[in-house]
């Protein structure tokens with residue numbers, strides 16, 4: 001276990017812990033609700049990988065943009081989408097952040113510049129490049145506030161996505177046009193049942209980005225402090241230099257790929273070994289060792305997270321089904337409507 | 341013998357792998373994972389990694405490699421998880437596989453089989469649920485099959501592999517657990533439609549995942565005194581106009597049921613052929629039941645409302661009957 005001191009003040013240090021707990025408890029309940037038939041479709045859990053979304057998203061500013069995958073409940077939550085809106089979306093209720101049209105795989109939220117919820121592997125990458133291109137071309141791309149800075153688009157994707165052409169084309173475009181994209185590769189070693197070693201001739205993912213002259217960092221994705229610090233470095237690079245940056249977060253999903261996955265492709269020992277390095281208990285142990293957290297405080301944080309989850313389930317249960325007569329809405333923008 | 345659609349596909353694949361050393365199966369998670377719909381579960385152990393070939397997430401690459409391997413003398417079966425993902429490989433299928441024979445002046449054929457799941461019904465929303473068979477059926481140079489029964493799931497692969505040209509097989513995701521009889525292992529005729537229920541009042545013409553719904557509608561109609569015939573297209577390209585027209589000549593009324601979106605649908609093509617070839621046999625304008633023109637919504641009640649359902653088919657059939 002990493003014994004180095006957590007270099008943050010207590011409120012921020014606890015914020016990171018609380019957000020990891022919020023994701024964990026929300027998703028544990030989501031799995032139960034799936035079993036109960038309340039949540040349907042595909043449900044991809046992020047359990048085990050929480051340190052990545054939490055550490056990385058806390059390094060972003062409110063006007064930065066996020067593009068994520070179908071394994072995005074945690075990213076949406078930390079970004080500031082309410083747990084109520086996320087839970088209602090998974091229930092398919094109209095109070096959901098995508099009106100119940102998207103479900104678990106398609107969480108969207110314009111207010112926090114959360115651009116989904118993309119379930120075609122690699123599909124989010126060109127989107128992120130384009131958002132960054134718009135920032136490069138338009139005045140909104142630069143905030144002239146107290147600190148004059150560039151907006152960043154953070155794009156999350158898995159190790160599986162690097163095999164798609166979209167990854168390579170996006171890397172090249174971002175580097176060629178010096179676009180402000182932070183590429184966040186969540187390397188959990190498996191793409192469904194295919195391990196990285198069986199799908200990539202070059203398993204060093206940073207080398208791929210580097211081939212396009214993109215600057216890179218490789219970091220322990222189970223360590224929220226390491227994730228946060230690396231992301232701050234990456235963001236600073238993008239804001240100062242304007243070009244893209246690539247971070248490989250080395251992490252692991254503790255659960256099956258989706259609720260359909262019988263997990264025939266990896267053995268329990270491997271999963272258990274990674275669980276020993278679980279982001280929640282390793283971080284809380286560190287905080288405790290440092291005197292920043294007591295067991296009572298931990299339990300209070302956990303109870304708070306659980307209460308939020310319980311409230312979100314009640315909210316989703318009480319939500320409304322969109323009337324069937326509205327089926328055809330939102331296929332096109334109404335004349336005179338807005339695009340954002 | 342009673343079996344499932346999934347088991348029938350497995351039996352056909354196993355037979356193909358056993359019978360011809362040139363056959364191999366390639367696609368995402370076909371091996372270690374056991375196939376995303378468990379169709380190839382256990383095959384890796386049985387046939388080894390050379391022939392049960394897990395591919396990275398590179399649809400354009402491995403579908404294209406399948407084309408090349410076919411050109412090079414192999415008999416690849418390429419599995420794409422769902423039709424939505426096949427769009428990443430559409431270039432290779434349209435610009436290479438389907439065109440090679442013609443643009444080489446008849447020198448090169450591509451004996452390739454591509455299998456993929458399609459269709460909605462599991463609340464998988466707008467990037468995993470579509471029914472794009474029609475797009476493929478638009479392309480000269482390939483054949484498109486849609487097995488909708490256990491028997492066709494068992495019997496269509498062998499003739500598809502024996503075909504010298506690219507054949508795309510659509511497996512509707514709602515059919516994998518379908519139970520049915522599979523009595524013979526003889527290859528089925530992949531050039532003709534099949535009448536699945538004979539009737540005299542109206543022809544319900546459909547394919548794939550909509551066949552069970554059309555059969556269900558026919559039962560409901562029978563209770564209302566309407567005798568519906570159900571025609572399963574089975575082959576979406578080239579369409580078997582003869583069987584379609586023969587049925588309509590008999591019943592004088594047609595309802596086409598298609599999970600694709602209405603505009604530019606396969607249903608539109610079937611209706612056009614009926615109008616071209618059997619106009620004077622019709623007692624009523626042909627009708628169609630298609631998916632609503634909306635990307636598939638997640639919420640269950642909205643997904644159900646977006647799709648063809650037995651009740652909608654019954655209503656359309658009654659309308660063409662004037663009842």
Ligand SMILES: Cc1ncc(C[n+]2csc(CCOP(=O)(O)OP(=O)(O)O)c2C)c(N)n1
Nearest residue numbers: 071119120121158159160161190191192425
């Ligand atoms: C283009 C495309 N091909 C296949 C799939 C099916 N699929 C969904 S997730 C997935 C694995 C992706 O793995 P990775 O990128 O490593 O992300 P992880 O799921 O591990 O977070 C696959 C094969 C898809 N959604 N899109």
